[in-house]
Amino acid sequence: MDRSLSQLSKLACCEPGEVSAFWPWSVTRGEEGELRFGNFSASDLLSQFGSPLYVLDEDDFFGRATVWVSAMAESFWEGYGMSGATVSYATKAFASGYAIKLALDAGLSLDTATAGELGLALRAGAVGAQLGLHGNNKSDAELELAISHDVAHIYVDSLEEVERLSHVSARLGKRANVMVRVTTGVHAGGHDFIATAHEDQKFGLSLASGQAEQAARSAAANEHLNFLGLHCHIGSQILSPSAFLESALRLLKLRSVLLESGVEVPELNFGGGYGVRYLPSDPLPLSPAEFAPRLAQTIREYCLSRQESVPHVLIEPGRSIVGPAGVTLYQVGSIKEVPLEDGTTRTYVSVDGGMSDNLRPALYGASYTALLANRVSREPLRLSRVVGKHCESGDIVVRDVALPADLQRGDILAVPVTGAYGSSMASNYNLVPRPAVVGVGAGQVRLHIRRESEEDLWARDLLVSEK
Numbered sequence: 016m017d018r019s020l021s022q023l024s025k026l027a028c029c030e031p032g033e034v035s036a037f038w039p040w041s042v043t044r045g046e047e048g049e050l051r052f053g054n055f056s057a058s059d060l061l062s063q064f065g066s067p068l069y070v071l072d073e074d075d076f077f078g079r080a081t082v083w084v085s086a087m088a089e090s091f092w093e094g095y096g097m098s099g100a101t102v103s104y105a106t107k108a109f110a111s112g113y114a115i116k117l118a119l120d121a122g123l124s125l126d127t128a129t130a131g132e133l134g135l136a137l138r139a140g141a142v143g144a145q146l147g148l149h150g151n152n153k154s155d156a157e158l159e160l161a162i163s164h165d166v167a168h169i170y171v172d173s174l175e176e177v178e179r180l181s182h183v184s185a186r187l188g189k190r191a192n193v194m195v196r197v198t199t200g201v202h203a204g205g206h207d208f209i210a211t212a213h214e215d216q217k218f219g220l221s222l223a224s225g226q227a228e229q230a231a232r233s234a235a236a237n238e239h240l241n242f243l244g245l246h247c248h249i250g251s252q253i254l255s256p257s258a259f260l261e262s263a264l265r266l267l268k269l270r271s272v273l274l275e276s277g278v279e280v281p282e283l284n285f286g287g288g289y290g291v292r293y294l295p296s297d298p299l300p301l302s303p304a305e306f307a308p309r310l311a312q313t314i315r316e317y318c319l320s321r322q323e324s325v326p327h328v329l330i331e332p333g334r335s336i337v338g339p340a341g342v343t344l345y346q347v348g349s350i351k352e353v354p355l356e357d358g359t360t361r362t363y364v365s366v367d368g369g370m371s372d373n374l375r376p377a378l379y380g381a382s383y384t385a386l387l388a389n390r391v392s393r394e395p396l397r398l399s400r401v402v403g404k405h406c407e408s409g410d411i412v413v414r415d416v417a418l419p420a421d422l423q424r425g426d427i428l429a430v431p432v433t434g435a436y437g438s439s440m441a442s443n444y445n446l447v448p449r450p451a452v453v454g455v456g457a458g459q460v461r462l463h464i465r466r467e468s469e470e471d472l473w474a475r476d477l478l479v480s481e482k
């Protein structure tokens with residue numbers, strides 16, 4: 016226990032005045048010991064916007080977006096004999112109107128997967144040329160929305176969808192821009208990848224079965240469709256480039272087969288899944304500046320050796336842009352010592368949120384850390400578990416973390432790297448209102464998404480709301 020405690024205590028952030036590379040750019044410890052987001056202390060933010068609260072560091076988000084855009088632009092620059100690149104932000108990781116505006120300002124395109132995401136992007140100012148639509152079960156209404164706005168990429172996920180897209184396009188008198196989503200057999204996440212897996216999953220059309228090629232040919236031959244190319248997405252939280260490069264080679268080979276028979280394939284999309292550090296002890300993630308040139312080199316060498324044109328390349332990062340830019344603030348409630356079988360105790364620290372604002376620990380066993388945010392304590396550290404307020408024993412926020420022994424009700428805990436798949440996966444379980452999202456940047460704070468009220472929760476219940 017001592018060893019794990021000393022490992023965990025290394026997770027603590029900065030001394031007063033110091034900045035930590037692990038936290039978003041704007042985060043510092045103020046001289047009074049409070050964690051600050053730019054000009055705003057954790058306690059100021061909670062008193063203004065309520066607890067729990069998602070805080071998005073807008074400068075950090077914008078910076079990560081810019082780094083991806085510029086790394087890809089440089090490596091795939093037309094002046095180097097390439098055909099350019101597009102970085103399309105996966106809005107499912109986090110979307111608010113302001114975040115979408117920031118993403119567009121940074122030069123990102125946007126991926127969506129439902130009418131809800133597509134509609135938000137359009138309302139926030141995106142145009143069809145900046146948008147993509149995914150989904151393994153798109154409704155006719157979703158296809159219609161995308162086609163009528165001339166969405167740049169609609170990712171076909173089944174043979175049947177090619178026909179449906181054709182009908183909807185014909186009805187609207189438009190040509191849908193189509194990519195075929197391919198399962199390449201490469202699956203990754205974490206360090207390793209499997210290169211020979213069965214395609215036993217709901218997404219895409221498999222390379223091995225020939226269905227991907229069949230869909231591409233049928234889309235290319237269809238007069239109502241504008242066939243643009245092939246897509247793959249091999250997993251999430253991937254930390255090494257090898258799986259991406261292997262999957263890229265498989266898409267390139269399918270492209271060659273299509274090119275040989277006269278089908279043009281101007282674009283390839285290699286999806287998202289770039290990992291982030293959830294704990295300071297996690298390995299460093301792939302840096303865009305290292306990854307982009309390696310991807311470009313793989314593609315250039317392949318195409319040169321076969322005397323093929325170089326395709327325009329797309330990637331779709333979500334988590335790696337918004338994950339580290341977000342922090343969740345919670346207020347501490349009840350604290351109890353639970354005796355364990357081995358004679359020791361575990362400190363359970365309950366906070367005012369939990370699986371309704373961060374589902375990932377319950378859904379994937381994901382690990383996070385937490386930090387006392389409203390003051391610095393010099394008390395000894397205790398091995399603690401931060402849990403939520405929901406009626407579920409799996410409602411864990413942070414499984415193991417070293418927190419000071421004088422932690423008390425009313426203290427504020429900050430959980431970093433919650434920008435991706437936090438707010439976007441939030442629920443109303445136990446009829447808990449979803450937290451607000453605020454953006455901090457350029458010395459300002461602004462409300463992106465207001466906090467839900469209890470009235471909001473009841474509003475859809477017809478017995479109660481009509482009283």
Ligand SMILES: *Cc1c(COP(=O)(O)O)cnc(C)c1O
Pocket residue numbers: 105107108126149248250251252286287288289331332333334335435
């Ligand atoms: C989820 C998803 C992404 C983004 O994944 P991250 O792990 O957040 O980078 C990109 N493309 C597709 C098709 C996805 O489903």
